[in-house]
Amino acid sequence: MDFVNAPMLAAAALVFASVLAGLFSARIGFSFLLVFLLAGVLAGEDGIGGYRFDDYRLSFWVGNLALAVILLDGGLRTAYATFRTGLRPAAVLASVGVVVCAGITALAAMLFVGLDWGAALLLGAIVGSTDAAAVFSLLNRSGVTLNERVAATLEIESGVNDPMAVYLTLAFITLVSNAAPGASGWATMAVAFVQQFGWGALIGVVAGFGMATLLQRVAARDVGGGILALLIGAGGLSVFAATGLVSGSGFLAVYLFGLIVANRAAAVVAPTLAAMDGYAWLAQASMFLLLGLLVTPSKLVGSLGPALGVALVLMFVARPVAVWLCLWPFRFTARETWFIAWVGLRGAVPIVLALFPLLAGVPQAGLLFNVAFVVVLVSLLLQGSTIGLVARKLGVALPDPGDERQARAVFRDFALDPETPIGAICEFYALPPTHDPAMRLADWMAHALRRPPVAGDSVPLGAATLVVRALQDGRISRIGLGLPD
Secondary structure, three states: OHHHHHHHHHHHHHHHHHHHHHHHHHHHOOOHHHHHHHHHHHHOOOOOOOOOOOOHHHHHHHHHHHHHHHHHHHHHOOOHHHHHHHHHHHHHHHHHHHHHHHHHHHHHHHHHHOOOHHHHHHHHHHOOOOOHHHHHHHHHOOOOEEOHHHHHHHHHHHHHOHHHHHHHHHHHHHHHHOOOOOHHHHHHHHHHHHHHHHHHHHHHHHHHHHHHHHHHHHHHHOOOHHHHHHHHHHHHHHHHHHHHHOOOOHHHHHHHHHHHHHHHOHHHHHHHHHHHHHHHHHHHHHHHHHHHHHOOHHHOHHHHHHHHHHHHHHHHHHHHHHHHHHHHHHOOOHHHHHHHHHOOOOOHHHHHHHHHHHHHOOOOHHHHHHHHHHHHHHHHHHHOOOHHHHHHHHOOEEOOOOOHHHHHHHHOOEEEOOOOEHHHHHHHOOOOOOOOOOOEHHHHHHHHHOOOOOOOOEEEEOOEEEEEEEEEOOEEEEEEEEOOO
């Protein structure tokens, strides 16, 4: 039984040590995911483990399986209510933003790595999208509570931008493989785009409604949360695989599936979330450990400098430019925009996408994989470890419930009745009159914001500041007033 026990002991010990190290490293700001990735590297060919692993097909299979579980879990935790503030900006970031980010990163790849335009565009597509596993995990463990608009935008974007990255990666592999694609080649890519998003959306929505109906009937049989979690997980993976078989985006389908199931059968899904969280963490651990094993650090040395250049351009130029362009129409504050630009976390998705060229036999595929790995490593080190700090510095974090001083600093000292006419407030506090004194204070604030309000939003009124303290059903229900000292 040694052929069973020895590998099992090695794998279990590696996961155990990684989780234990992650628990301690989280206290100093390092990501669990980074620990898993580095553990895989240390166990690999150049590490203390010395294990040679180069099974790209197995890594690709495990990576897709893990991403499907992670996106399913993310969909199950996304409420329809967050779409009020996050859907439109997230959709633009997940489509136009990925293209812009990939294009600017491609220019950096041509400059620093010396790639031709086709390979550079392929690299830009590989690293162009944010990673759901990294975003979901690090936002939850950052120690801060973000305002609804920022949190919803980041979570929805990371959940739905993978299909665009996958499509661009496959499209540019086609371009690289065919030096001069004709009209038929471009037409094929256009059809593939429609198939990817059309089938992904259709199957995900239909299967989600069907599973929600099934769960409501099964729940009457007094089935435990663990069994229901297994049912949902198996259903999500079936949706992911079936969508891929018809050339659709399994990533989009499984996210929409989880989203609809959770919101249509919320009472049934709630007891399963603990088990689903365990599945998601197991998927993340397995994926990052395996991807770490694939990397040979000695082969990174030659491309380390150019790869760092690409990573820095991606973080400090490409992502901010894409975010500012995409969010400009939605009236995000400058602080919110800068924070969203900083949380452009890269994780397992770029490494999994970098396996596509290796499996397709694309020239310089090994170099693309090494650069993608360095980009992920730098992103997790710099961005992943500073999310909480940057959120506090930029003022996009809501105060802790027990911190009265911080709450007063954000929500101000005085509470106002949102039903009070704005004219009465202006007259009592000697503030400049408004154009419609009879308008309710809550309505006036919503009109002044010109975007869906969230807790923490502020509007200046003369020398005073009005702040949204709370909402009910998307409408402002509590307002704070701050006056100059």
